[in-house]
Amino acid sequence: MNEENTEEVKVLEAQIEQLQAEVAQLQRQQQNNHKDMTFNFSGQMQEALLYLCGQSVVRTKEEVVSRLEEEVKEMEEDLKRQTQMNGINLNSCTTKTLQSGDSQLIQKFCVSGYCSELNFLVEFQLTEFKQNQRCQREISDLNVVMDATDLKSFNGFLLNVEEHNDHLLFFRTLRTFSDRCDDRSRTFQHLQDKYPSIVSLPGGCRSEIMTLNHPQLPGCVLFIHWSVDVSSEGRVTPKINLLTKIPERVLQLFPSQTVGGAAKFFQSLLRILGPEAALESVIRAICP
Amino acid sequence: MEGLSSKGVLSHLSVLAVQTKSRRNPPQQSTRVKELKAEAEALMMRREQLKAEIQTHKSLQRMRLSMDKGEEEMDEDSENSQLLQLMAKHSQLKDLLYAHHLIGGYDIIKTSLGKGVCVSVTTAYEGVYLDTYNLEIDLKPVLRITRHNVPPFIPLNELAEQNNIQTNIKAFLDVLSQHLNAHAGRKQQLKLVKERFPSVDVMESNVLCSILVLMFTVPRQKTAVLCTLNYSDHTRCLPTTVHIQCEGRTVSTDNQGPPSTVYNPRLCVMSMLSIRTLKHNKFKCPSFIY
Numbered sequence: 001m002n003e004e005n006t007e008e009v010k011v012l013e014a015q016i017e018q019l020q021a022e023v024a025q026l027q028r029q030q031q032n033n034h035k036d037m038t039f040n041f042s043g044q045m046q047e048a049l050l051y052l053c054g055q056s057v058v059r060t061k062e063e064v065v066s067r068l069e070e071e072v073k074e075m076e077e078d079l080k081r082q083t084q085m086n087g088i089n090l091n092s093c094t095t096k097t098l099q100s101g102d103s104q105l106i107q108k109f110c111v112s113g114y115c116s117e118l119n120f121l122v123e124f125q126l127t128e129f130k131q132n133q134r135c136q137r138e139i140s141d142l143n144v145v146m147d148a149t150d151l152k153s154f155n156g157f158l159l160n161v162e163e164h165n166d167h168l169l170f171f172r173t174l175r176t177f178s179d180r181c182d183d184r185s186r187t188f189q190h191l192q193d194k195y196p197s198i199v200s201l202p203g204g205c206r207s208e209i210m211t212l213n214h215p216q217l218p219g220c221v222l223f224i225h226w227s228v229d230v231s232s233e234g235r236v237t238p239k240i241n242l243l244t245k246i247p248e249r250v251l252q253l254f255p256s257q258t259v260g261g262a263a264k265f266f267q268s269l270l271r272i273l274g275p276e277a278a279l280e281s282v283i284r285a286i287c288p
Numbered sequence: 289m290e291g292l293s294s295k296g297v298l299s300h301l302s303v304l305a306v307q308t309k310s311r312r313n314p315p316q317q318s319t320r321v322k323e324l325k326a327e328a329e330a331l332m333m334r335r336e337q338l339k340a341e342i343q344t345h346k347s348l349q350r351m352r353l354s355m356d357k358g359e360e361e362m363d364e365d366s367e368n369s370q371l372l373q374l375m376a377k378h379s380q381l382k383d384l385l386y387a388h389h390l391i392g393g394y395d396i397i398k399t400s401l402g403k404g405v406c407v408s409v410t411t412a413y414e415g416v417y418l419d420t421y422n423l424e425i426d427l428k429p430v431l432r433i434t435r436h437n438v439p440p441f442i443p444l445n446e447l448a449e450q451n452n453i454q455t456n457i458k459a460f461l462d463v464l465s466q467h468l469n470a471h472a473g474r475k476q477q478l479k480l481v482k483e484r485f486p487s488v489d490v491m492e493s494n495v496l497c498s499i500l501v502l503m504f505t506v507p508r509q510k511t512a513v514l515c516t517l518n519y520s521d522h523t524r525c526l527p528t529t530v531h532i533q534c535e536g537r538t539v540s541t542d543n544q545g546p547p548s549t550v551y552n553p554r555l556c557v558m559s560m561l562s563i564r565t566l567k568h569n570k571f572k573c574p575s576f577i578y
Contacts, residue, residue, distance in 0.1 A: 005321060012324035019331035026338035033342065037349050039379050048375050052368055053340035061371070068374045075381040082385060085407070086393035087458055092356035092380075093387035111387045126390065139390075139415035165415030168392040168469060172462055179459075233524065 031100075038095040038107065044071045087175045088115045103130050116178035117206065121145040124167060139165050153230045160232040173234035180228045180238050181206065187276050188226075195283050210279075214286050221245040222262070222286070224279060240275055242266035242282065344372070351376035394461055399424060404434065409465050411472035413525065418472040430454060441496045442467050466523045471497060473525025498522060511535055 041049050044067050051064045083089055090113035099106040105128045112121045123143040129136045142165045144158050154177075161170045185205045192199040192210075200211050212222040223243040230236055242263050269278040355376055389395055395408040404426040411418045423436040431454050438444050447467065451460040474497035481488060481502065491514070492501035500517040516531035 008321055009324060012321065012328055016324060016328050016331060019328060019335060023331055023334050023338060026335060026342065030338060030342055030345070033345050033349070037352065039345065039348060040382055045375060045378055045382075048371060049341065049344060052344050052371065053337055055337065061368075065371055065374065068371070068378060072374060072378050072381065075378065075385065079381055079384055079388075081396050082388040082393050085396045085458070086388055086391075088388075088391070088393070090384050090387050091358075093383040094352075094356065095383060109387065109390065111391065122391070137417040139412070139417075142415070166412070167390075167415075168410060168412050168465070171391045172465060175458070176462060233526075 034097045034100075036096060038097045044068045086171075087179075088171060089113050098125070104128065115174050116182055118151075118174065118178050118181075119147055120174065122167065122170070124165070139167055141165075142167055142170075144170060153228070156232040157230045157234055161234075169234045173230060173236060176236045177228060177230055180236055183275075184208075184226050184228065184238070187279065190276075191279060191283065194280075195287070198283055198286055212283060212286055219247050220250065222282065224282075226275075238275070240266075240270055240278075344375075347372050348376050348379065352380060355380055392465065403428065407461065409438075409461065409468050411465075411469045413469075413473040413476040416476070418476060421468055425457075431457065438464070438468070439471070439495070442471065463523075470519075470523050470525045474498070474500075474519055477525065496522065500527075506534075 039045075044064075047059065048064050048068050051059060051061065090111060092113075093109060093111045096108045097105070098108055107126050107128075108123070109126060110121070110123050112119075114120065121144075123141070123145075124139050125141045127138045127140065129138075142162050144162060146154065146158070157173065158170075161167070161173075188199075188201055188210050189205045192201055192205070197215055198212050200213065201207065201209070202211060203209055208225055208227050210224040210226070212224070214220055221244075223245065225239075225241045225243060227239050228236060229239055244262050266278065266282065269281060272278075273281065351372060389410075392410045392412075395406075395410075397406050398404075399406055404424060406422060406424050409421045409423070411420070421436070421438050423438065424434045426432045426434050433444065433448065433453075436444065442464070444464070447463055448460055451463050453460040478490065478493055478497055478500060481500075482490060485504070487504060489503040490500070491503050492499065498519045500519075502515045502517070503512060504515070505512050511534050513532060513534040516529075516533070517527040518529040518531065519526070520528045
């Protein structure tokens with residue numbers, strides 16, 4: 001090989017070395033970007049990416065856009081279906097890739113959304129192991145945040161869910177719990193609309209308390225306490241109790257069981273009639 | 289030109305001579321250089337591609353962030369902003385759909401004939417995803433489960449009836465999910481006991497995994513212990529009754545009683561499953577009987 005060539009080769013080799021370093025640096029940067037937020041480029045997304053990066057000469061921009069648009073529309077419909085079926089609305093989901101290798105992929109998910117009126121934020125780590133063509137997925141480090149100012153009964157349950165990484169149980173219970181709360185508020189609202197002179201909802205229709213006042217007897221008040229309990233294992237049970245506020249003197253004048261044992265009788269009523277009818281019959285009894 | 293003249297005509301001639309000479313045997317000259325040139329070019333392309341990808345990723349990231357916050361996108365003047373917007377939307381939808389799948393959404397899809405839907409029920413135990421079960425449901429004229437791979441010992445039709453599948457398919461799926469997850473959990477417990485404690489004999493178990501009889505020996509005392517776990521509530525993955533029998537003495541507990549640290553079923557199962565490394569203390573639990 002002659003001198004000229006050797007020189008050219010040297011120059012080229014140096015150039016290649018530098019380029020390799022640059023490429024490696026860019027690849028690192030790209031990986032780091034994926035740690036912040038991971039995007040999944042496949043199908044039409046890949047086409048679009050190729051177009052943007054100037055590598056697709058086959059398709060025009062219009063083509064790329066319209067195909068992507070079509071897919072987005074389909075996905076929007078799909079999301080609507082899933083949301084309806086799941087009963088859970090998701091606002092956002094972001095993914096970070098913590099570790100990515102041949103046999104293992106670790107990603108961190110942060111999902112926020114709401115179910116009826118309950119907002120939640122759930123974080124977890126998803127590990128995918130690939131072993132002999134089988135893929136195993138595992139959730140760990142589950143963390144659930146809820147603005148649970150009035151969800152006292154939820155705390156024990158959340159601790160249990162986090163301890164056992166039982167995210168499926170969390171979402172199932174959240175759904176049932178909010179369904180039961182919706183039942184309550186629907187009933188409260190309905191009764192207040194029907195008997196506005198007797199029923200009042202001091203904490204709004206989503207609270208646990210409904211009060212019943214007799215228009216001519218301001219001293220006597222009946223309280224309905226309707227709570228929805230959640231056990232640590234995720235059992236949801238509504239509890240409805242009748243509490244009375246009747247002046248001592250009235251009780252002395254009318255020592256009948258109907259007044260004194262109201263709470264007990266209400267429970268039998270509840271068992272026989274169910275919540276809505278039981279509440280209505282109590283209201284009817286007060287009705288002037 | 290300066291350099292050329294200072295070096296002189298002769299040297300220039302010699303350079304030309306070399307060039308002509310080298311032109312005479314092109315293969316030897318060019319192969320290496322060609323290779324290197326091609327490599328350099330490929331690398332340059334890769335670099336430009338990466339740069340473009342990183343740029344796109346950054347723009348997408350910015351758009352996604354404001355999209356997730358529910359902010360309206362400021363209209364950028366870039367010629368590709370419409371495409372980028374679409375891509376951000378696409379990625380958001382993709383992530384949301386995946387999230388629905390991960391959190392145990394029912395992955396509903398319309399069947400090809402359009403008559404019904406397919407739904408999936410995911411099961412998991414302690415964070416580990418287990419089997420997924422599928423149901424094909426006709427929607428018209430009445431809701432009807434046409435095909436499914438739910439095991440026969442799960443009373444599918446009863447559950448459908450009890451939970452008014454016609455009016456409230458969600459409630460039905462929730463209860464079904466509860467049953468399937470409880471079963472998957474019990475099955476997994478049995479698998480873990482077998483895997484982690486080879487010295488424990490599984491004397492009896494059934495497909496529903498609602499009864500589990502284990503036999504093991506307390507290390508130092510050398511006493512055989514028979515432990516019966518009864519899961520009479522099929523919607524739970526924890527036993528309702530634990531029955532421990534050893535050398536004629538019997539201790540029973542059920543989950544309804546006050547939780548005691550020793551006989552609480554959850555603790556009993558958990559301690560068996562979690563004490564993996566402490567081989568000698570493995571079956572500390574039964575020794576409380578004495």
